[in-house]
Amino acid sequence: MKNFWRxxxxxxxxxxxxxxxxxxxxxxxxxxxxxxxxxSGTGSSAASGSGTESGGSTTPSGEVLxxxxxxxxxxxxxxxxxxDIQKLIAEKTGVxxxxxxxxxxxxxxxxxxxxxxxxxxxxxxxxxxxVQLYDADLLVAWDDYIEKYPNLxxxxxxxxxxxxxxxxxxxxxxxxxxxxxxxxxxxxxNDEAFWIQARVLAWDNYPKIETLDEYFDLLERYAAANxxxxxxxxxxxxxxLCDDWRYFCIENAPEFLDGYPNxxxxxxxxxxxxxxxxxxxxxxxxxxxxxxxxxxEYAKGIIDKEFATQTYDEYISKLSNGNVLGMCDQYxxxxxxNDTFKQTGLDxxxxxxVPLGLTIDKxxxxxxxxxxxxxxxxxxxxxxxxxPDIEKTFEFLNAMLDQDxxxxxxxxxxxxxxLVDDQGLFYKTPEMRMQWADPSYQAKHRCxxxxxxxxxxxxxxxKNANLxxxxxxxxxxxxxxxxxxxxxxxxxxxxxxxxxxxxxENAPWFPMWSxxxxxxxxxxxxxxxxxxxxxxxxxxxxxxxxxxxxxxWAKYMDAxxxxxxxxxxxxxxxxxxxxxxx
Amino acid sequence: xANRNNGSxxxxxxxxxxxxxxxxxxxxxxxxVIYGIIFYYIPLGGWIMAFENYKPKTGLFGSKxxxxxxxxxxxxxxxxxxxxxxxxxxxxxxxxxPTTIFPIIFAILLNEMKSLGGKKAVQxxxxxxxxxxxxxxxxxxxxxxxxxxxxNEVLQKLGIIKDPISFFSEPKMFWWIVCFAxxxxxxxxxxxxxxxxISSIDPCLYEAASIDGAGRWGKIxxxxxxxxxxxxxxxxxxxxxxxxxxxxxxxxxLGNGLVQSVSxxxxxxxxxxxxxxxxxxxxxxxGIFKSVVSVLIIVICNAVAKRSGEERLF
Numbered sequence: 001m002k003n004f005w006r007x008x009x010x011x012x013x014x015x016x017x018x019x020x021x022x023x024x025x026x027x028x029x030x031x032x033x034x035x036x037x038x039x040s041g042t043g044s045s046a047a048s049g050s051g052t053e054s055g056g057s058t059t060p061s062g063e064v065l066x067x068x069x070x071x072x073x074x075x076x077x078x079x080x081x082x083x084d085i086q087k088l089i090a091e092k093t094g095v096x097x098x099x100x101x102x103x104x105x106x107x108x109x110x111x112x113x114x115x116x117x118x119x120x121x122x123x124x125x126x127x128x129x130x131v132q133l134y135d136a137d138l139l140v141a142w143d144d145y146i147e148k149y150p151n152l153x154x155x156x157x158x159x160x161x162x163x164x165x166x167x168x169x170x171x172x173x174x175x176x177x178x179x180x181x182x183x184x185x186x187x188x189x190n191d192e193a194f195w196i197q198a199r200v201l202a203w204d205n206y207p208k209i210e211t212l213d214e215y216f217d218l219l220e221r222y223a224a225a226n227x228x229x230x231x232x233x234x235x236x237x238x239x240x241l242c243d244d245w246r247y248f249c250i251e252n253a254p255e256f257l258d259g260y261p262n263x264x265x266x267x268x269x270x271x272x273x274x275x276x277x278x279x280x281x282x283x284x285x286x287x288x289x290x291x292x293x294x295x296x297e298y299a300k301g302i303i304d305k306e307f308a309t310q311t312y313d314e315y316i317s318k319l320s321n322g323n324v325l326g327m328c329d330q331y332x333x334x335x336x337x338n339d340t341f342k343q344t345g346l347d348x349x350x351x352x353x354v355p356l357g358l359t360i361d362k363x364x365x366x367x368x369x370x371x372x373x374x375x376x377x378x379x380x381x382x383x384x385x386x387x388p389d390i391e392k393t394f395e396f397l398n399a400m401l402d403q404d405x406x407x408x409x410x411x412x413x414x415x416x417x418x419l420v421d422d423q424g425l426f427y428k429t430p431e432m433r434m435q436w437a438d439p440s441y442q443a444k445h446r447c448x449x450x451x452x453x454x455x456x457x458x459x460x461x462x463k464n465a466n467l468x469x470x471x472x473x474x475x476x477x478x479x480x481x482x483x484x485x486x487x488x489x490x491x492x493x494x495x496x497x498x499x500x501x502x503x504x505e506n507a508p509w510f511p512m513w514s515x516x517x518x519x520x521x522x523x524x525x526x527x528x529x530x531x532x533x534x535x536x537x538x539x540x541x542x543x544x545x546x547x548x549x550x551x552x553w554a555k556y557m558d559a560x561x562x563x564x565x566x567x568x569x570x571x572x573x574x575x576x577x578x579x580x581x582x
Numbered sequence: 583x584a585n586r587n588n589g590s591x592x593x594x595x596x597x598x599x600x601x602x603x604x605x606x607x608x609x610x611x612x613x614x615v616i617y618g619i620i621f622y623y624i625p626l627g628g629w630i631m632a633f634e635n636y637k638p639k640t641g642l643f644g645s646k647x648x649x650x651x652x653x654x655x656x657x658x659x660x661x662x663x664x665x666x667x668x669x670x671x672x673x674x675x676x677x678x679x680p681t682t683i684f685p686i687i688f689a690i691l692l693n694e695m696k697s698l699g700g701k702k703a704v705q706x707x708x709x710x711x712x713x714x715x716x717x718x719x720x721x722x723x724x725x726x727x728x729x730x731x732x733x734n735e736v737l738q739k740l741g742i743i744k745d746p747i748s749f750f751s752e753p754k755m756f757w758w759i760v761c762f763a764x765x766x767x768x769x770x771x772x773x774x775x776x777x778x779x780i781s782s783i784d785p786c787l788y789e790a791a792s793i794d795g796a797g798r799w800g801k802i803x804x805x806x807x808x809x810x811x812x813x814x815x816x817x818x819x820x821x822x823x824x825x826x827x828x829x830x831x832x833x834x835x836l837g838n839g840l841v842q843s844v845s846x847x848x849x850x851x852x853x854x855x856x857x858x859x860x861x862x863x864x865x866x867x868x869g870i871f872k873s874v875v876s877v878l879i880i881v882i883c884n885a886v887a888k889r890s891g892e893e894r895l896f
Contacts, residue, residue: 104717104835112857115638132860136638242839306729309750309838314728521861530859534661537839545751545840562660 064090065392067097070114071451072107072127075099079443085408086447092405095396097123097449106245122387125451128517130379134172140383140390141170149398155179155453163377175380176451178373182458185470189331189355189495191262193368196326198482199350206489209356212257212290216297219325223302230349233323238297239304240327242541243312249329250540254287257360261367264513266572276509276580278573280565282536286360288553294544308541322351339437350482357499369501378514381451400452403460409448410467412436418468426464426471433478509579512572524564525571531563632867652867662851662868669847672757673825680764681772681821686814688769689776690802708770716831719767723759723836750836753844760832779813780806812893819887819895823880826872848872
């Protein structure tokens with residue numbers, strides 16, 4: 001009998017434990033269900049289930065509101081809570097934001113997972129996934145807050161704000177990039193280009209490189225003359241990233257080589273300005289010539305043998321070693337290596353990359369560089385309905401655009417990170433620049449909030465640039481000597497100068513990618529778009545590595561046409577017609 | 583998939599007395615039945631999604647009903663057929679090598695070791711990789727199989743190859759790389775159950791075999807293997823159900839554009855279409871397909887085992 005009681009007690013304990021686990025889980029699933037099924041979607045039920053992420057409910061004044069933010073791009077985390085500038089901004093605004101970044105997923109996957117999990121950050125830049133968040137009723141409408149906060153209201157013109165309106169007529173996010181205040185000071189080329197190390201140009205006495213053929217010819221000659229670097233590494237003349245969504249590095253060059261601007265997913269042929277036509281750049285003659293050229297160079301051993309299988313991290317570490325001479329990429333995709341070069345001294349050896357505005361044939365105009373601001377209405381920063389203090393969050397977003405906070409974010413602390421001369425111009429000493437580029441200093445001191453509202457262009461004082469790298473005096477001083485020599489040799493002062501794209505007003509439909517980025521499988525065009533991507537993912541590296549280019553190109557074209565690209569092109573044409581008001 | 587073992591012998595008449603005697607066990611079982619209902623059966627309600635055009639905004643009950651459209655899309659998609667093939671083949675390779683053959687061989691070899699200390703050490707080392715996460719294992723694999731990785735370097739130094747082999751750009755090798763990854767990670771762990779089965783074999787059998795003149799090999803062949811047979815069959819049957827769970831992380835992390843036609847599994851397909859493209863219905867449909875096939879495989883294999891008079895699950 002004694003045995004029976006002992007057993008029963010044990011049983012009681014076990015079931016108690018199991019029950020409590022069930023109860024805990026039940027709570028959570030209840031929260032999830034509330035979000036996914038509630039039609040009105042105020043998300044109040046979710047807030048109770050997922051309050052762990054945010055710092056607590058409404059904050060009394062004087063206390064710092066801690067918010068979380070997810071950014072669907074890879075980035076470096078700062079020492080949250082121990083970062084100097086983050087603290088300074090929190091003192092001024094009463095808000096501190098902990099940023100978390102994309103790791104090892106695509107943006108769409110990460111956002112899909114966030115929606116499905118029911119645990120939401122307070123702020124989000126979901127990249128291509130913003131529409132998904134809107135569809136799930138998770139975003140707060142900005143309309144009232146835009147009216148209330150002057151900085152936000154002035155951030156875009158009413159017409160520009162209108163471009164952000166979704167099908168229900170409200171604004172749910174705001175893109176924070178490419179927004180110029182005052183005079184434009186653009187010194188960088190934050191777009192795509194074929195890049196080449198400054199020392200390669202120097203070695204050949206700064207030749208004029210205009211075509212793809214000339215570019216590879218120079219790489220070949222340099223690599224033949226300098227098979228290894230100073231520190232004994234084998235030179236990799238050209239590499240090409242194909243990892244996941246970053247395969248644009250191999251994929252979209254044909255559109256630029258043909259002299260078209262970055263509409264991203266298609267070419268817009270405007271020979272008849274009233275009747276612009278969508279053209280598929282994947283199947284043009286230029287596309288074939290470009291991939292054939294890559295194929296030849298691969299066979300010659302000029303292209304990295306591992307290009308097709310390298311991951312983004314491997315690619316970046318390869319570039320940081322300084323033995324890769326050239327690649328085609330967007331500046332923002334690899335810009336972190338400039339800090340590394342500065343730290344390792346490779347910048348003084350001429351390892352920094354400069355952009356070239358290549359075309360397929362000589363004498364064509366190129367449009368690699370986009371002058372003026374590109375308004376990307378498909379993504380931006382949004383506030384989630386579960387945010388504990390929405391009012392204060394918008395007050396904070398508004399404060400981000402105050403000049404003093406803007407300076408703190410991008411210039412740093414006066415006296416520590418920059419100095420002011422007699423004319424009121426900001427400048428940095430070489431030591432300050434070196435410190436500014438140091439990753440550990442960045443983690444403990446710098447807090448850029450790089451995905452919150454910000455300006456390019458000129459500061460309120462009318463003198464200084466909003467971003468230090470755009471301060472004309474600062475910009476040139478900050479360049480490594482080989483870069484200065486290079487710029488002088490070509491008689492240019494900025495990166496866009498190196499490219500020499502023709503200056504023209506952006507077309508009213510530009511950029512078309514803001515539409516294709518948001519296609520879903522709802523429509524045949526969206527299905528085709530996804531399948532086209534998958535096919536290109538497989539076949540583009542394959543044709544480059546092929547030992548029989550012609551036959552593999554034909555096979556690729558068959559596989560490509562089987563995905564019904566016409567469905568996609570038709571929808572793009574419709575959107576194009578809509579944008580020009582036809 | 584829940585695995586249930588009846589406590590009582592098959593076909594026995596259940597009397598009140600038996601029920602009373604097993605009251606504690608029954609009470610315990612009820613807890614798990616409730617657990618099963620809550621976590622395995624209630625979520626099945628979500629399967630409705632596969633038959634409608636599910637949108638988070640309109641919810642499970644407000645979304646448009648589309649019947650079998652999602653399934654039609656699946657089976658008209660060439661990629662999906664490819665994906666089924668990949669999943670099945672990689673699952674089968676995993677079942678044969680890392681979960682069955684190698685662990686059995688390893689367990690028998692380990693059992694033959696005389697030194698107890700050595701045996702313990704080898705066993706511990708062999709199952710340690712089981713506790714590593716896939717991201718680490720694939721990271722190691724990616725590094726060691728890269729063009730300048732240790733494998734290529736060794737092969738080149740030995741003069742076996744001249745130019746480095748690009749392992750990850752060759753579709754033919756992908757399944758074997760995945761199989762090898764599983765083998766390295768899971769073999770030691772999977773051998774544990776066989777080891778314990780071996781240790782429960784009656785020593786008298788070995789003694790009798792020795793008297794009859796059996797050597798080491800003879801004892802393995804005539805005592806160890808036959809005694810392991812029921813364990814092997816039951817485990818094989820249970821693992822059959824996991825064939826379509828050929829994995830997600832390994833293929834996702836090791837795959838790239840070049841080999842995607844052989845690397846994508848059903849789970850990855852669900853991720854690309856269901857989660858990234860926001861088509862939850864399509865993802866659910868693919869998931870249903872996977873579950874139904876898994877259940878079918880188990881039922882069929884169990885029936886086959888029953889027919890041939892082997893040990894079986896139910």
